[in-house]
Each structure stands twice: as structure tokens, then as C-alpha cells.
Amino acid sequence: KAGVTQTPRYLIKTRGQQVTLSCSPISGHRSVSWYQQTPGQGLQFLFEYFSETQRNKGNFPGRFSGRQFSNSRSEMNVSTLELGDSALYLCASSLGQGDADTQYFGPGTRLTVL
Amino acid sequence: TQLLEQSPQFLSIQEGENLTVYCNSSSVFSSLQWYRQEPGEGPVLLVTVVTGGEVKKLKRLTFQFGDARKDSSLHITAAQPGDTGLYLCAGAHTNAGKSTFGDGTTLTVKP
Numbered sequence: 154k155a156g157v158t159q160t161p162r163y164l165i166k167t168r169g170q171q172v173t174l175s176c177s178p179i180s181g182h183r184s185v186s187w188y189q190q191t192p193g194q195g196l197q198f199l200f201e202y203f204s205e206t207q208r209n210k211g212n213f214p215g216r217f218s219g220r221q222f223s224n225s226r227s228e229m230n231v232s233t234l235e236l237g238d239s240a241l242y243l244c245a246s247s248l249g250q251g252d253a254d255t256q257y258f259g260p261g262t263r264l265t266v267l
Numbered sequence: 268t269q270l271l272e273q274s275p276q277f278l279s280i281q282e283g284e285n286l287t288v289y290c291n292s293s294s295v296f297s298s299l300q301w302y303r304q305e306p307g308e309g310p311v312l313l314v315t316v317v318t319g320g321e322v323k324k325l326k327r328l329t330f331q332f333g334d335a336r337k338d339s340s341l342h343i344t345a346a347q348p349g350d351t352g353l354y355l356c357a358g359a360h361t362n363a364g365k366s367t368f369g370d371g372t373t374l375t376v377k378p
Contacts, residue, residue: 157309186365196355196368209365243309254359255300256366258309 155180157246157259165265171232174262176244178225184208184249185227186256187219190241202227203249231264239266270294271358273369281377283345288372290356291338296367297360299339301330304353304371313341346376 158177166172178185186209187199198211202221219229225246231238241263245256271292280286290299298317302310314323316332316339323330327350329342343350353373357366 159309188368195370198365198368201365211365241307245309254298255312255315256357256359257312258302261307261309263307 157244157257159242159244159259159262161262162260163263163265165267166234167267168234168236170234171230172234172264174229174231174242174244174264176227176229176246176259178227178244178246179257182246182248182257183225184247184254185221185225186245186247187227187229188243188245189213190243190261191239196243199229208249234266236266239264271356271367271369273354273356273372275372276370277373277375279375279377280346282347284376285342285344286346286374287340287342288354288374289338289340290369292358292367293337294358294367295336296358297336298358299332299336300357300359300366301339301341302355302357304355310353310355343374346374348376348378350374351376 160175184203186201189197201209205221216232221227241261243261244259247254247256274289300315301313304310314330319334319336321332327344331340353371355371356369359366
């Protein structure tokens with residue numbers, strides 16, 4: 154079974170631009186969560202989608218948005234990029250239910266904002 | 268806010284030594300995961316523990332879930348340079364869809 158895939162792996166943007174990141178979950182997984190990881194803040198939860206609906210949301214500004222498609226693939230969009238948005242963006246998929254629901258991570262997208 | 272505290276934050280040891288890292292919370296979790304992450308890559312799942320008091324072994328790694336399902340430990344026997352990485356614990360809640368992550372323990376094993 155293929156793992157979680159994320160595209161692109163690396164991205165360089167300038168301040169004020171917008172960016173869209175893509176995540177394909179493990180087949181059969183209906184939940185996709187997005188995280189931002191920086192050296193100073195660790196793993197910060199952005200949001201989670203389950204069956205095309207946003208089920209949970211972290212404490213990030215409205216510039217960060219996402220969506221999930223009927224095939225469970227998900228995209229994350231960041232508008233009006235700021236220097237502080239430079240980070241590793243991780244996507245994780247899971248079944249989304251049950252006591253032992255476990256998240257499996259993709260390799261991440263390294264975003265650099267200049 | 269449900270926090271997971273990991274200790275120590277940094278650990279540097281010689282090859283062959285044993286070590287234990289801890290993951291503590293005041294919250295009860297339905298399950299807890301341990302991940303290992305290398306620079307520039309996503310976290311890789313090592314184990315999921317579900318039952319209070321549960322012990323799982325993965326080669327030289329031993330994972331224990333506390334009886335009250337609020338804490339966990341990871342013990343590595345005879346550490347090797349290949350064990351170097353960031354170890355993250357994450358607590359999950361039933362059907363909650365998101366996990367709470369600790370800040371991680373950065374382990375360096377010197378040859």
C-alpha cells in the first residue's frame with residue numbers, strides 16, 4: 154500500500170504571493186491533517202479534514218485554508234505569504250475513527266519565503 | 268489546552284549506551300504514538316499503544332504506556348548511530364481526528 158505523498162517537496166516563494174500544497178492520503182484513509190513544523194515552535198496543528206469537511210482547526214490566521222476532495226486528497230493554501238510562513242508543512246492521514254486511530258505522515262513540503 | 272511534555276529535550280550519548288525518554292500529560296488519551304523524524308523528512312511511525320500498562324517491543328526499542336494512559340516512555344538498549352533523530356510522542360483522542368504532539372527529544376548517538 155502506497156504511503157502518504159505530498160507535492161511539491163520544495164517550494165520557494167516571495168512575500169505576498171500565495172501557495173497551494175497537495176497531499177494524497179493512504180488509500181482508504183478519510184482523515185487528512187495538516188501541520189506546520191518550525192525549529193522554534195515544533196509541530197503546530199493547522200486543520201483536519203474528514204469526508205470533505207473541516208472537522209478540527211488550529212490557531213492559525215485565515216490566510217491558511219484547506220479543502221478535501223471526494224477521493225480524500227487534500228490541498229492547503231496560504232495566501233499573502235509572510236517570511237514567518239517558512240516551514241516544513243506536513244500532511245498526515247488516518248482512518249479518522251476508532252480508539253487506535255494513528256496518523257501516518259508524508260515527507261513534507263519545505264516552503265521558503267523570501 | 269492538552270499538552271504533552273517530553274523529556275529530555277536533547278540527549279547526546281555514546282554508541283552502546285542505554286537511554287529512556289519520557290512523554291507526560293495531565294490528560295488521558297485513547298492511544299499514544301511514538302514517531303522518529305530525520306531532518307527534512309516527515310515523522311515515521313514507530314508504535315501505537317492503546318491499553319493502560321501496555322508494553323511493546325520493537326527490536327532494541329521498548330515502549331510503555333502508563334496505567335492511567337496519561338504518560339509513556341521509550342527505552343532504547345545499546346543505542347546505535349542510526350537511532351539518531353527527533354523522537355516525537357503524540358496523544359490521540361477517539362474520533363477527534365487530531366493528535367496532540369510533544370515538542371520532541373532530539374537524540375544524538377555518537378560512534
